[in-house]
Amino acid sequence: MKRTFSCIALILSLLLALPSALAADQPPKADETLVKQLLPDYTMVSGIVNDGVMRLIMEKQDGTRVFVGGLQDQNGVWQLTESTPLPEGAILGVENFVTSLGIKGESYYHAVTLSPFHDGTWGVTLLYPEGDAPMIFMGQNWISTDSVRTSAVFGDHPWADITVIDWNTLPVNADSAVPPSAGDWALVHNPDPADRLNLRTEPNTSCRTLGKYYNGTPVKLLTGRSNGFVQVDILGVTGWMMEDFISYETSTQVIPMVGLQLFGKEDVISVYEKADAASPFVQMNCDFVIIGVVGSNWYHVWYPTLNFGGYVQSDALWEGNG
Numbered sequence: 001m002k003r004t005f006s007c008i009a010l011i012l013s014l015l016l017a018l019p020s021a022l023a024a025d026q027p028p029k030a031d032e033t034l035v036k037q038l039l040p041d042y043t044m045v046s047g048i049v050n051d052g053v054m055r056l057i058m059e060k061q062d063g064t065r066v067f068v069g070g071l072q073d074q075n076g077v078w079q080l081t082e083s084t085p086l087p088e089g090a091i092l093g094v095e096n097f098v099t100s101l102g103i104k105g106e107s108y109y110h111a112v113t114l115s116p117f118h119d120g121t122w123g124v125t126l127l128y129p130e131g132d133a134p135m136i137f138m139g140q141n142w143i144s145t146d147s148v149r150t151s152a153v154f155g156d157h158p159w160a161d162i163t164v165i166d167w168n169t170l171p172v173n174a175d176s177a178v179p180p181s182a183g184d185w186a187l188v189h190n191p192d193p194a195d196r197l198n199l200r201t202e203p204n205t206s207c208r209t210l211g212k213y214y215n216g217t218p219v220k221l222l223t224g225r226s227n228g229f230v231q232v233d234i235l236g237v238t239g240w241m242m243e244d245f246i247s248y249e250t251s252t253q254v255i256p257m258v259g260l261q262l263f264g265k266e267d268v269i270s271v272y273e274k275a276d277a278a279s280p281f282v283q284m285n286c287d288f289v290i291i292g293v294v295g296s297n298w299y300h301v302w303y304p305t306l307n308f309g310g311y312v313q314s315d316a317l318w319e320g321n322g
Helices: 007-014 032-038
Strands: 043-050 053-059 065-072 078-082 091-094 097-104 109-116 122-128 136-138 142-144 185-188 197-200 209-213 218-226 229-234 237-242 268-272 281-285 289-294 298-303 308-313
Touching: 032 043, 032 078, 043 091, 043 097, 053 091, 053 097, 053 109, 065 109, 091 109, 097 122, 197 229, 209 237, 218 237, 281 308
Parallel strands: none
Antiparallel strands: 043 053, 053 065, 065 078, 091 097, 097 109, 109 122, 122 136, 136 142, 185 218, 197 209, 197 237, 209 289, 218 229, 229 237, 268 281, 268 308, 289 298, 298 308
16 A cells, blocks of 8 residues: 655655654544545544644454554645554554554553654654653664664664564563664774765775765665775765775664764754755754765755755754854
């Protein structure tokens, strides 16, 4: 049931998707007539709409209940993603976690927030286990029990796609929330944390740089190896990095996010597709991590929850709030 849709429409609709999990006010109930049009063979058990995002528990004709997440594209068309069958007794909304699923624990509910990522897939983005266990924050390829701005463990994990998720394996504490595999992921890791690692167009130190990246920047490993360089992808930008400054131990290593901590001069800033003011851009909030520097006046930024990246002009940021 999953479909692709506009990057711009997705980003705009997601600006408040995760924070809304902590909101105390109940979002509007989903329109049952609309839901019936979208899913004529299903029965709506419960559903809410919040900031352009629809979250539903639906019952199929065989009695199976599933979660269905919906987003509107720029033409107003709803794009839907259906989960694997939900555990028995799952509900929508747990106390003030009104947009979260309630999955039964031993004596209460685990609050599980499901949100869409930049590529249109839906996965777990926040899990608040019953009892005294800390919240667990998740992206497509990272997990943290603090904040990704401070530290996270990077690697492949099985809770990033609701179309194949096994609900019985949801982590309920920090020990069970470690990604089982680093997969094709690695980290920039300079011996001197103050240094930045060049992403070059070719495997040679004399070739043009596409940006200089801070320690802890996650990179996706590609197949290329040459001249002491490894080919990598950083949020859709492909190039070559010196392999001596890449760490492969990401399944057990915490990301030290040592990039610049800068703030937007405005609450909403322009995030460009390329380090070029003539390239397409979207208006975003400032909840990003700076991972690299491009040229003299651009920063490469990463939105961990969305797994979205882009470029911000340096004069749009400052070191503090004045």
